[in-house]
Amino acid sequence: xxxxxxxxxxxxxxxxxxxxxxxxxxxxxxxxxxxxxxxxxxxxxxxxxxxxxxxxxxxxxxxxxxxxxxxxxxxxxxxxxxxxxxxxxxxxxxxxxxxxxxxxxxxxxxxxxxxxxxxxxxxxxxxxxxxxxxxxxxxxxxxxxxxxxxxxxxxxxxxxxxxxxxxxxxxxxxxxxxxxxxxxxxxxxxxxxxxxxxxxxxxxxxxxxxxxxxxxxxxxxxxxxxxxxxxxxxxxxxxxxxxxxxxxxxxxxxxxxxxxxxxxxxxxxxxxxxxxxxxxxxxxxxxxxxxxxxxxxxxxxxxxxxxxxxxxxxxxxxxxxxxxxxxxxxxxxxxxxxxxxxxx
Ligand SMILES: [Zn+2]
Numbered sequence: 185x186x187x188x189x190x191x192x193x194x195x196x197x198x199x200x201x202x203x204x205x206x207x208x209x210x211x212x213x214x215x216x217x218x219x220x221x222x223x224x225x226x227x228x229x230x231x232x233x234x235x236x237x238x239x240x241x242x243x244x245x246x247x248x249x250x251x252x253x254x255x256x257x258x259x260x261x262x263x264x265x266x267x268x269x270x271x272x273x274x275x276x277x278x279x280x281x282x283x284x285x286x287x288x289x290x291x292x293x294x295x296x297x298x299x300x301x302x303x304x305x306x307x308x309x310x311x312x313x314x315x316x317x318x319x320x321x322x323x324x325x326x327x328x329x330x331x332x333x334x335x336x337x338x339x340x341x342x343x344x345x346x347x348x349x350x351x352x353x354x355x356x357x358x359x360x361x362x363x364x365x366x367x368x369x370x371x372x373x374x375x376x377x378x379x380x381x382x383x384x385x386x387x388x389x390x391x392x393x394x395x396x397x398x399x400x401x402x403x404x405x406x407x408x409x410x411x412x413x414x415x416x417x418x419x420x421x422x423x424x425x426x427x428x429x430x431x432x433x434x435x436x437x438x439x440x441x442x443x444x445x446x447x448x449x450x451x452x453x454x455x456x457x458x459x460x461x462x463x464x465x466x467x468x469x470x471x472x473x474x475x476x477x478x479x480x481x482x483x484x485x486x487x488x489x490x491x492x493x494x495x496x497x498x499x500x501x502x503x504x505x506x507x508x509x510x511x512x513x514x515x516x517x518x519x520x521x522x523x524x525x526x527x528x
Contacts, residue, residue: 226348233275260320268319272327310389327443385436
């Protein structure tokens with residue numbers, strides 16, 4: 185895959201780079217492309233759970249820490265606005281431990297996503313936000329923030345917490361029992377949204393703490409990923425399947441990144457009903473902006489100028505000002521797609 189980075193930087197989309205994209209020397213990369221860069225993104229905590237900065241909390245890929253620190257220092261000096269990506273519940277290192285794995289309604293544990301119903305994991309994430317917030321960055325984009333889908337999470341802890349709310353024994357709670365009663369199903373959605381929001385509130389509090397410890401002119405922005413995919417019901421699906429409601433997130437961080445068609449390879453063409461449905465789902469972005477919030481339209485696996493243009497055209501139609509892309513698909517894409525829309 186040959187990527188023309190100059191062409192992509194010139195489009196003024198936020199490119200979210202990995203250490204593999206940048207190479208061993210941040211200085212070398214920036215001396216080559218710096219004059220085209222106004223914005224820069226770098227993945228700081230990967231879905232593997234590893235940090236590429238010298239974290240005292242998360243496990244670290246030591247070979248990248250010098251590059252990360254150099255990257256942040258130089259972009260700050262050049263006044264390039266830097267965003268870093270932090271994967272939150274998507275964390276294969278933490279999810280090795282069966283105690284933290286998210287479990288599907290069929291009883292299958294996934295090893296790439298931590299159950300969101302874990303206060304100690306929120307504290308873990310909050311520590312990482314504070315660590316990242318000590319660098320001169322503008323924003324942390326938090327990916328992997330919600331439940332995998334409606335049929336998650338059926339781990340022991342979630343069953344024990346939710347079953348009494350619908351008059352059931354934890355051991356006998358199953359997905360059919362919840363979905364056959366609309367009141368129970370609604371209670372399930374509300375309970376899961378509450379959990380996600382509590383986790384995000386903890387991260388937001390950590391960002392404010394980081395502000396107090398640094399002399400940042402603008403508060404550190406915490407931007408929360410919301411998947412928008414036709415196979416999971418677009419925005420309605422994000423609310424019910426994942427527990428991610430932009431209106432609720434507005435009250436906590438005022439900033440979201442919409443992951444456009446994460447599980448669907450082809451974007452809709454203008455003039456098609458699918459395109460209309462997408463724009464309808466993105467309509468809330470105008471209201472967000474009007475109220476002082478921020479919306480980023482993001483797509484992964486975008487490796488050519490034409491593909492960036494496709495995302496930018498949708499952003500323009502939806503009146504979304506910020507576009508972000510990454511060249512690669514997530515490392516465990518097939519597995520994550522299977523758990524999000526397959527038969528796990
Ligand atoms: Zn759980």
